Amino acid sequence: MxxxxxxxxxxxxxxxxxxxxxxxxxxxxxxxxxxxxxxxxxxxxxxxxxxxxxxxxxxxxxxxxxxxxxxxxxxxxxxxxxxxxxxxxxxxxxxxxxxxxxxxxxxxxxxxxxxxxxxxxxxxxxxxxxxxxxxxxxxxxxxxxxxxxxxxxxxxxxxxxxxxxxxxxxxxxxxxxxxxxxxxxxxxxxxxxxxxxxxxVREHRIDVAELRQRMEAGEAPVIVDVRSAVSRGSDPRRIPGALEAELEEVRQLLADVSPEREIVFYCNCPNEASAANAARILQRAGYRHVRPLRGGLDAWMAEGGGLPSG
Incomplete structure (x- = not known):
């Protein structure tokens, strides 16, 4: 050697x-x-x-x-x-x-x-x-x-x-x-x-179809867009009614939301990473029902975008 x-x-x-x-x-x-x-x-x-x-x-x-x-x-x-x-x-x-x-x-x-x-x-x-x-x-x-x-x-x-x-x-x-x-x-x-x-992500995420069903039934969760400012600026598409927040702003934005309320985060990053990190932040703060949206904004738009009918 x-x-x-x-x-x-x-x-x-x-x-x-x-x-x-x-x-x-x-x-x-x-x-x-x-x-x-x-x-x-x-x-x-x-x-x-x-x-x-x-x-x-x-x-x-x-x-x-x-x-x-x-x-x-x-x-x-x-x-x-x-x-x-x-x-x-x-x-x-x-x-x-x-x-x-x-x-x-x-x-x-x-x-x-x-x-x-x-x-x-x-x-x-x-x-x-x-x-x-x-x-x-x-x-x-x-x-x-x-x-x-x-x-x-x-x-x-x-x-x-x-x-x-x-x-x-x-x-x-x-x-x-x-x-x-x-x-x-x-x-x-x-x-x-x-x-x-x-x-x-696999354990907690919600599909677009399930989210639409909740919205159609009048049981819409709180929806939060956690894409970066760059992504939101270059792509104005969004889920109607969604709030917007940077990761470090999530807890402050949702401070008045009950920990028992369902909250859905979405992004457009690989593996729903930003949405998952936002959900984990709130989970550690005691929120029980926090879920990343499977496929993010692209999946929502692929299934028609806009608001559900009904």
């Missing part, structure tokens, strides 16, 4: 390029530790930091531009695919929409530093219609800042990083097994968190 330091010295640029590329494609293999190690090894000239930084930006740029083109081609539908293949919470889509609404394409300068935002920033840029030139410019700048910061941390902490590398190398295959085990635990934890959210 190759010594870990020798492995980085011989194949460091390739390892950095591949790690950054697959991470930005959506595989949960963090690239920051690799960048830090590369930065530490560059202090003594064992790696060329300019080469590492260039390859990191190139790997990230290739993956991000592919996701940008997918967002441009398929619009918001691509976010559903991303949330199916990624372990990041589906609600990261909403958070990214809010960041982009405030900062526009310049949000790409900091997107790589924020877990969750990085995963959806590129396809969302395409779906929101940012030009390719502006996307490439700000994505490249943001990636350079992100990779450069990780490498700088490695250079500053090179003594500690070298110590960790040599300690891992001294125990050989055991070290790799430990690292693989830690990565597996990380992936398992993210998967469990995701399944908990999906389980809540």
């Amino acid at each position: 190759l010594h870990l330091v020798a492995l980085f010295e011989q194949h460091g640029p390739l390892l950095v390029f591949l790690n950054v590329l697959v991470e930005q494609l959506g595989v949960p293999v963090p690239a920051v530790p690799t960048l830090m190690v590369a930065g530490a090894l560059s202090v003594e000239g064992r790696l060329v930091w300019q080469q590492i930084l260039l390859l990191a930006v190139l790997g990230s740029g290739m993956a991000n531009f592919a996701w940008y083109l997918a967002g441009k081609r398929f619009g918001m539908q691509i976010l559903g695919l991303m949330c199916r293949i990624s372990l990041s919470p589906d609600a990261c889509v909403r958070r990214t929409e809010n960041v982009f609404a405030r900062w526009g394409v310049t949000a790409l300068l900091v997107a790589r530093f924020v877990p969750g935002l990085s995963a959806v920033a590129s396809p969302l840029s395409g779906a929101m219609g940012f030009s390719a030139g502006r996307f490439v410019l700000f994505d490249t700048l943001g990636t350079t800042l992100w990779a450069g910061a990780a490498m700088l941390a490695g250079r500053v902490l090179h003594r500690q990083v070298d110590g960790v590398i040599h300690a891992l190398a001294s125990i050989g295959s055991i070290a790799l097994a430990v690292l693989a085990g830690l990565l597996a635990l990380y992936v398992l934890w993210r998967w469990i968190e995701r399944q908990r959210l999906l389980g809540f």
